[in-house]
Amino acid sequence: MAANTNTSRKAARYAVPVAVAGVAAATVAMVPAFANAGGPDLPKVTAQQLIEKIAASDVQQLSGTAKISTDLGLPKLATGLLGGGGVAGGSANPEDKVAQLANGTHTFRVAADGPDRQKLTFLDGKDEYSLIHNGADVWGYDSKSNEVFHEKNADAGAGHEEAGRLAASPQQLAQDVLKAAGPTTDVTVGDTAQVAGRDAYQLVLKPKQSGSTVGSVQIAVDAKNGVPLRVQLLSSQGGKPIVEAGFTKVDFAKPSADTFVFNAPKGAKVTEGGSEAGKAGRDEHWKALDSFPGFGGLMGGANGKGGDVKVLGEGWATIARIDSGAGKGLKDLENSANDKNAPKEAKQFLNSLGDKVSGSFGGGRVLSTRLVNALITDDGKVYVGAVTKDALVKAADADK
Template identity: 80%
Template sequence: MAANTKTSRKAARYAVPVAVAGVAAASVAMVPAFANAGGPDLPKVTAQQLIEKVAASDVQQLTGTAKLSTDLGLPTLASGLLGGGGIAGGSADPQDKVAQLANGTHTFRVAADGPDRQKLTFLDGRDEYTLVHNGTDVWGYDSKSNEAFHEKADGKDAGRGADDKKTADRLGASPQQLAQDLLKEAGPTTDIGVGDTAQVAGRDAYQLVLKPKQSGSTIGSVQIAVDAKNGVPLRVQVLSSQGGKPIAEAGFSQVSFTKPGADTFAFTPPKGAKVTEGADGARKGGEHGKDFKGLESIPGLDALTGAGAGGKGDVKVFGEGWATVARIDTGAGKNLGDLQNDKNAPKEAKQFMDSLGDKVSGKFGQGRIFSTRVVNALITDDGKVYVGAVTKDQLVKTADSAK
């Protein structure tokens, strides 16, 4: 494991890590597969050797352009709430930008110079959002609203709880960070092999392929393109078990492993920009809830979250690995059926709920399934919620056998 693992992991949340380490290769099944059909002709490697190459990578400097595309199959309303229209606009706080990455396609420039200097500039239309880490300073700037967010990266901000994550831990969308997280989570329920070779951003790459051993997952595979020379992950693709375009893809379209210019990480708020300090934003954290004032009055929503009277919120986990399903017992004894039968419920609310879910039944009783390409959730008549990255059939099967 690299000596700088702890520091690098924090820095990686901005742009790129200085190393990808901590891979527990012994706990996963290594598939000795070799293939390079149509790709560059590279020396054969095993999955074990490729993981070791990723873990040993010590690249600390680069500049480039990357793209993040996400297609979760969210309902239209949810896509709008997640900001499918662009990353720029509104608050400059990085927390407010993370959810927007969960939908659509986003392009960004990236630069890194060791663990203390990283920069991401999101390019969506004419407006830009920039996140800069330079030493102990973290800056976020939204060009459309002309607002800036400032926070110290040394963990000494007043008004922060001990368990509150810093800005550096909130924007881990780089190919390297995704690859590191996925490899850390790989376990005995995962087959890991070597797929076709590829070219990414003009560089020859091997592809590490992670596949679930169990049936029933909505994830078909995860493919990580690894630079053949320096071991840096260049692209991560999450593929659906149902086929179609990737559920999520993060990768470089252009990259150069050279030292960025000295002034790349310098940042001064433009004249007239509104600047918010991180500690001030933390003290105002409770205000975000005001945006949703009135939602609690919609019949049935409190039952789904366990927020209603008597709600327990008890959680039990079934299965393991890729087929894990969590059951949340709201304890409310109410469900969407109450909304449908409530004569006082708004007609629009009933129509909205009908458009989201499919009615299902089984040994568990009756309920309704809400679906995306990745996560499915089953709300049962007795107020239980089953949720997981599994297919609808697998979700119903789990609910039928759950005790």
């Protein structure tokens, strides 16, 4: 899949959706998992040769089955807001599915025929969610709610953008990772592996810097055609992958044309992309957080004005400082949450912000996940990145 046009980047690419890919690639490069022992015996290659093999791959047709597992270690409240582990159910808008993929394990069927035709069908029990890109049309269909999302002339539409975000393939993700890798990254070739019955090399990217929550990124590359078959993101603390996205079965033959044909089922509710109804559905997800006492002021609100952003550090140790201009925002939130008339959700959210910390910057709380951590200070600043709690406190102290 060598197409590098705007159309192919925006298209519903043909394999593994990774909801956190944008976050991870924006703050770090990404990760290798533990190499499989006893892999196939393949000719030796250098890291540069393997990167060139990925870049030279011209595969644009395939079908098969893939799986994504995401374990960010999110607080229970955040997991609930993301809709748990299911994808089917609710709006058919692709944008609404992105956040839900940040939790749990999802299996899906995939098919692609060039940059203009892709289909993904997510399988969550008896319910299904399908995303189809066919020329100028993007369709989303949720079987549980019997709702359809449609965008015509999608190359220029927001719905097309969301389709691209939702359906990033292992190849697209691998390209993003390699693009983000720079002088702060060690790139090597790991042990060989078998993925979806295919012999594969494994390209390993590892941070040179200390303080990152990312241990490494491992990309399994088809030894024959150079297609990335799997991407694994591992924590510097060990354990199972934070994200593992890859094929379980793959066939590089051309899918039949009717694979990408979609007709809305009788009685289904159809929402056209860009409509007010679609926008209202997207905003609904964040109203719960925005309504917590003090939270809207602390973070700028879901619909409010955000604060100034400053980037600290580089590479894997990059930290974003967000100055919300909220003054004593965190203190206000704590006082509001502890009020006897405050809803229980406000206290639950406060507790989800994690442990209190202090330093020369003052005081605050750290919200921790396995990948991204955030320090929220008493004076309304937020330090966030794929770095450890200690690295955040150190950055806040140095930023005074």
